[in-house]
Structure formats: C-alpha cells, structure tokens
Amino acid sequence: MNGAESLVRTLVASGVDTCFANPGTSEMHFVAALDRVPGMRSVLCLFEGVATGAADGYARMMKKPAATLMHCGPGLANGLSLLHNAKRARVPIVNIVGDQATYHAPLDPPLSTDTEGLSRPVSAWVRRVTKTETLGADAAVAVQAARRPPSGIATLILPSDVSWNEGGAVGAPLPVPEPSKVSADAVRDAARTLSSREPALMLLNGDAVSKEGLALAHRIAAKTGVQLAAPTFNTKLARGRGRYPLERIPYIVDVAVAKYAGIKHLILVGAGEPVTFFAYPGKPSFSTPKDAKLHVFARPEDDLVDALVRLADELNCPDVVLPEGPRPALAQGRMTVEGAAATLAALMPTHAIVVDEGITLRDPFFNATANGPPHDWLGNIGGAIGGGLPLATGAAIAEPKRRVVTLTGDGSAMYAVQSLWTQAREQLDVTTIILSNRKYAVLYRELEGVGAKPGPTVNDLFALDRPTLDWVAMSKSMGVDAARADTLERLADLLRRSFSTPGPFLIELPLE
Numbered sequence: 001m002n003g004a005e006s007l008v009r010t011l012v013a014s015g016v017d018t019c020f021a022n023p024g025t026s027e028m029h030f031v032a033a034l035d036r037v038p039g040m041r042s043v044l045c046l047f048e049g050v051a052t053g054a055a056d057g058y059a060r061m062m063k064k065p066a067a068t069l070m071h072c073g074p075g076l077a078n079g080l081s082l083l084h085n086a087k088r089a090r091v092p093i094v095n096i097v098g099d100q101a102t103y104h105a106p107l108d109p110p111l112s113t114d115t116e117g118l119s120r121p122v123s124a125w126v127r128r129v130t131k132t133e134t135l136g137a138d139a140a141v142a143v144q145a146a147r148r149p150p151s152g153i154a155t156l157i158l159p160s161d162v163s164w165n166e167g168g169a170v171g172a173p174l175p176v177p178e179p180s181k182v183s184a185d186a187v188r189d190a191a192r193t194l195s196s197r198e199p200a201l202m203l204l205n206g207d208a209v210s211k212e213g214l215a216l217a218h219r220i221a222a223k224t225g226v227q228l229a230a231p232t233f234n235t236k237l238a239r240g241r242g243r244y245p246l247e248r249i250p251y252i253v254d255v256a257v258a259k260y261a262g263i264k265h266l267i268l269v270g271a272g273e274p275v276t277f278f279a280y281p282g283k284p285s286f287s288t289p290k291d292a293k294l295h296v297f298a299r300p301e302d303d304l305v306d307a308l309v310r311l312a313d314e315l316n317c318p319d320v321v322l323p324e325g326p327r328p329a330l331a332q333g334r335m336t337v338e339g340a341a342a343t344l345a346a347l348m349p350t351h352a353i354v355v356d357e358g359i360t361l362r363d364p365f366f367n368a369t370a371n372g373p374p375h376d377w378l379g380n381i382g383g384a385i386g387g388g389l390p391l392a393t394g395a396a397i398a399e400p401k402r403r404v405v406t407l408t409g410d411g412s413a414m415y416a417v418q419s420l421w422t423q424a425r426e427q428l429d430v431t432t433i434i435l436s437n438r439k440y441a442v443l444y445r446e447l448e449g450v451g452a453k454p455g456p457t458v459n460d461l462f463a464l465d466r467p468t469l470d471w472v473a474m475s476k477s478m479g480v481d482a483a484r485a486d487t488l489e490r491l492a493d494l495l496r497r498s499f500s501t502p503g504p505f506l507i508e509l510p511l512e
C-alpha cells in the first residue's frame with residue numbers, strides 16, 4: 001500500500017468521510033487513492049476558500065471533521081481567511097495540504113514556501129509527515145487533535161514522495177477526547193452569584209445555545225432573573241418555536257454598552273468576554289461595564305450542558321413553559337427588508353439551516369424568524385467576510401434532509417461565489433437570498449464610527465454598481481436557477497417554489 005492509500009483508509013476508519021478538494025500535482029496519489037478506497041465523498045470546490053468554508057459548515061452540523069485537500073502553501077493561503085473563521089467557530093477540520101517531495105523542496109521549486117508557517121495561525125495542530133510508514137498513524141493523530149475539545153483545525157502537510165512511496169500502514173482510530181466537567185466550586189460560585197440577585201448577564205456559547213442548553217439557561221433565568229445573551233455572532237444557535245429566544249450582544253458599541261450598563265456580574269458559559277468587534281475613538285472595548293465581576297463558569301472545552309444541568313439543580317430551578325408568539329404572517333407589496341424577513345419567516349420549512357452573512361440587513365431577518373419554525377442559525381464568527389456561500393454548501397452536504405437558506409450581502413457573496421457551482425454539481429438544497437444593495441453599506445457606518453469623512457474616493461470604493469452585478473445571469477451560468485424578486489408577492493412565490501423543489505436556487509432581492 002502506498003502512503004496516500006494508507007492516509008485515505010485511516011481517515012475513513014477515523015470517521016472522516018467527506019473531503020472538500022481542490023487538488024494539484026502533489027496530491028495526485030491522494031486523488032488516485034480516493035478511487036481505490038470506498039467511503040470518502042469527494043466534493044470539488046473551485047477555490048480553496050470554498051473548500052475551507054464548506055468544511056466549517058459541515059463541521060458545525062456534524063460535530064465531526066471533514067477533510068480539505070489543498071495544493072501546497074499557495075492553495076492553503078487561498079483557504080486561510082475561512083479557516084480563520086472556522087478556528088473562531090471552534091469546529092474540527094482536518095486539512096491535507098500536499099507539498100513538494102522531501103528531496104525536491106530544498107531545491108526551491110516554484111510552489112515551495114513556508115507551508116507550516118502559513119498553517120500555524122489557524123491550526124491547533126500542524127505536522128509535516130516525512131515517512132510513509134508513519135503517515136497513517138499521523139493521520140489518526142490529526143483527527144484526534146481536531147476533535148479535542150473545544151475542537152480545532154489539524155493541518156497535515158504531505159510531501160508527494162511520502163504519498164507515492166510504498167510502505168503505508170493504516171492508523172488505528174484514536175479515542176475522541178471527552179469535554180471536561182466544570183468543578184463543583186464553579187457551580188457553587190455561579191449559584192451563589194445568581195442567588196444574590198445582583199444584576200447579572202450570562203453569556204452563552206457552543207452547546208449552551210443548543211435547544212437543550214437554552215432550555216436549561218431559561219430555567220436558571222426564570223428562577224434568578226439573570227439576563228441571557230449569545231455573542232454577536234454564533235457557530236450554531238438553536239432558534240424558532242420551542243426554543244428559548246436568545247438575544248445577541250448588539251454589534252453597535254453604544255447600543256450594547258447602554259443595554260448592559262447596570263450589570264454587576266458577567267458569567268461566561270463557553271463564551272469569551274464580550275470584546276467589541278473594533279475599537280472606535282473614545283469608546284470602550286467591552287460591551288459590559290468595566291467593573292462587572294467576571295465569573296468563568298464554564299470554558300469552551302467544558303461539557304456546557306452538564307454545567308448548566310448542575311447549576312439548575314444547585315439552584316432548584318423548576319421547569320418553565322416557553323410562551324410562543326404567533327408565526328409571522330406573509331407581508332405584501334413593495335420590497336422592504338422587514339417585509340422580506342416576515343415573508344421568509346412565514347414560509348421557511350421546519351428545521352431549516354439559516355446561514356447569516358446579511359451584514360447591515362441581518363437583524364430584521366433574525367428578529368422576524370424568532371417565532372418561525374425550529375431552525376439553526378449559523379453566523380460569521382471570525383469577521384472575515386465571504387464565508388456565507390461556502391458555509392451553506394458544507395451544511396447542506398452534512399444535512400441533506402434539511403433546507404439551507406443563505407442570507408448574504410451582495411458584497412460578501414462575491415468573495416466565494418463559485419460555491420454556487422458546487423451547489424449545482426452536488427444538487428444541494430440551498431436557497432441563496434442575495435440582499436442586493438449594490439454597495440458595501442456597512443463601511444459607511446464604520447467610516448462614521450471611526451471619525452473619518454466620506455468623499456468621492458470613499459464613495460467609489462464602497463460602490464458595487466459600476467458595473468452592476470447580474471446575479472440571475474451569474475447564478476444560471478454556474479448551473480443554479482435564479483430569479484429576481486421586485487415585490488414581496490414575487491418573493492413569496494419564489495420561496496415556495498424553491499422550498500418545494502430539490503436542489504439549489506438563488507433569489508436576488510433588490511434592497512436599499
């Protein structure tokens with residue numbers, strides 16, 4: 001068996017059965033091994049950012065890693081920004097990065113670069129394999145490293161001769177490390193703080209915002225009066241009817257600071273401190289008051305549901321019934337973002353997966369869908385835009401029975417637009433909604449926030465209308481049927497059609 005085959009067999013044996021790939025010469029033996037080894041679904045992505053973003057979306061749904069296959073340091077570099085987001089989302093991914101043969105790399109051929117150096121900032125684990133005999137065992141360690149709580153990115157750099165040489169041995173799957181349990185002291189400290197009834201905010205993340213985690217947090221809030229919130233952007237937030245409607249920390253610093261002004265205790269459940277997205281002259285760097293006491297109740301690597309169960313027990317929290325508001329009605333008439341949001345909330349199927357890269361237009365959709373059918377909400381956590389379409393692609397591969405709805409700004413969608421081609425090729429159930437305001441609207445807000453002034457160059461650099469993007473033609477050219485909705489009635493028709501027709505569809509929404 002050659003090294004490549006031992007690698008693919010080890011990945012499959014360790015539960016990695018999906019590979020988002022963009023191969024080159026150094027990965028030829030890996031690709032050939034995919035033909036010989038059953039059990040790995042290979043998905044071609046026409047840019048490495050599509051592969052890495054799709055691996056993020058897949059992992060958010062499956063809670064296990066997919067592999068990516070990328071070509072040398074430059075291929076990895078193309079995928080880095082969405083690996084940055086995936087790292088922030090704390091998801092497992094195993095990157096396989098092909099590289100020059102061990103004896104050829106020192107000769108400095110064109111594609112050689114510091115591949116380890118490029119890997120490190122996004123990876124929890126990096127290894128350049130130098131011996132075919134250890135490749136299988138190294139791959140098993142990579143999968144384990146990716147799955148070590150709170151999950152991370154493992155990057156295995158694979159010289160081409162390590163791949164093609166004989167002597168490969170399949171690595172035995174290694175145990176998946178368990179999350180740690182919070183200490184009894186931490187439970188008692190949190191219970192004592194909450195029993196004091198001083199104003200407190202509990203910031204929830206990870207499994208604490210699953211359906212189960214939210215129900216527990218809701219019981220704790222009903223008993224103690226603690227405010228609950230999620231970070232501004234989330235890996236996967238359970239929402240809709242039957243799930244506790246969690247607020248997110250507002251993005252706008254002044255709004256967040258005013259909202260949490262009186263907070264005396266900040267209790268972290270798998271979340272970090274609420275650092276604002278950017279610094280703005282004269283504004284604080286935290287959304288909660290400086291003098292609020294920090295309680296690290298549970299860390300991201302802890303079993304967060306267990307922590308909440310024990311806290312709810314310690315506080316003797318009774319069960320609570322969730323009040324349910326009415327499902328939003330269909331809106332009619334002129335296209336507005338609020339009307340579009342209500343229309344989506346009225347029509348979205350049960351257990352949809354919403355991928356949110358709506359930038360300035362996202363809040364109305366978030367608010368309108370609170371009483372929609374149960375769904376998951378996937379956000380852009382690392383702040384590198386362009387991940388929406390790839391995330392949706394990976395989530396749809398992970399969950400073929402669920403409809404994925406992508407809400408994306410037109411600017412953001414242009415970063416990895418070739419995701420649509422993969423969606424067409426794999427016939428994925430993704431409905432992409434382009435919020436087409438033909439500008440980088442958020443940058444006007446940021447410009448004002450940092451105290452800079454608009455001018456002709458600013459206007460030119462923030463405008464997407466010279467030339468205009470023809471979303472319908474662009475989408476159709478990649479095999480995804482598409483239409484434009486100028487009225488809310490037309491949007492409702494298109495959504496109904498897409499939700500009842502297998503495969504991808506794109507709707508362009510002209511908005512201001």
Ligand SMILES: Cc1ncc(C[n+]2csc(CCOP(=O)(O)OP(=O)(O)O)c2C)c(N)n1
Nearest residue numbers: 359360384385409410411412439440441442
């Ligand atoms: C990788 C990366 N490049 C650039 C930016 C800066 N940036 C943030 S939002 C944005 C524009 C988003 O435009 P669009 O998706 O059309 O949404 P809108 O602001 O119009 O609502 C840009 C360029 C970023 N966050 N990440």
